[in-house]
Amino acid sequence: MHRPHWHTYDAEIDESPARITCDLAYFDRELRSGSSTALLILGAPLQEPTEAGLATEEESQTIANATSRIGESLPPTTLQVGGWTAAGSWQVALYTPSDLNENLIPTLESIVKEGGWEMWIHAEPDPNWHHYETFLQPPTRTRLKAINDRALTSLRRAGHDLTQPRKIAHKLSFPSREAAELALSSLHLLGFEPTTPPKTRKDHYTTAQVQREDPPNVLPALTEMLSEVCAPLDGDHIKWIATS
Structure with a gap:
């Protein structure tokens, strides 16, 4: 939607x-x-x-x-x-x-x-x-800041404590399935687990979703770190979703 x-x-x-x-x-x-x-x-x-x-x-x-x-x-x-x-x-x-x-x-x-x-x-x-x-599109850091600011504001307005860990899913995009699988291997070492198998679209881009438990207030640094993991593989961090 x-x-x-x-x-x-x-x-x-x-x-x-x-x-x-x-x-x-x-x-x-x-x-x-x-x-x-x-x-x-x-x-x-x-x-x-x-x-x-x-x-x-x-x-x-x-x-x-x-x-x-x-x-x-x-x-x-x-x-x-x-x-x-x-x-x-x-x-x-x-x-x-x-x-x-x-x-x-x-x-x-x-x-x-x-x-x-x-x-x-x-x-x-x-x-x-x-x-x-x-x-x-704005530069990556500008885009991530805008996404983080909006999502964190929504959580704050809903009364959530941003210092309490909760499961957060991150949607990632890559130009190939191979790139997605390499990124997932690296992210597994950092404690991220895939929530769905990589999915290749008609335009050949592959999306993947990983999840880890983190307090939302660390997300600005976390999304930047995830982007740095994806970047060498020409991948991107698209968005994050608080799932619990």
Whole structure:
């Protein structure tokens, strides 16, 4: 089930200041629709950009309202994955089926025009989600911090004691089954046990899940350590789940 996890961070695009928003949930490849293989970028010039080429606070709110409406207008197979503001324009990134519903474009244009902008569109094949993974995704440490902060805040609000050990499962992703099995062997020596066998997807990526008992307040350091174990195998730590 897709639960959006929007994260906004400051960056640079072509040496210009940028503000990028990314739905971190789609880092989990299992949430990506297999038919959504085309990248569709909607763009529009800012009405009153700042000296840095970014949106003013007022226009940022108008853009947020427009992007929210864009998300609400999309069919299930068209996924809104992020957007950015830079160099005097704002843009939204979608992944769509290659046979895009022709009725969708007029709807999107109408939403953008209501905000006073003139929209342009760029489309290209991107079956491996290269744009999402190399452009929209924040650096690994930034992504892990955002995931940890959100999950720990949820546990804290639910009244959990973050200093008490509990079983926590970690979902990992690798480019091959062999890489996953090597990582599982290394993690076994650190006290992690697999909760499910490695599962290879149609895109050839393999997911694995391991579990260990730890207090949640050590998770920021723990997820970074797990990422360091996965990195030499081109793997990633996707998310963690408190299971007890």
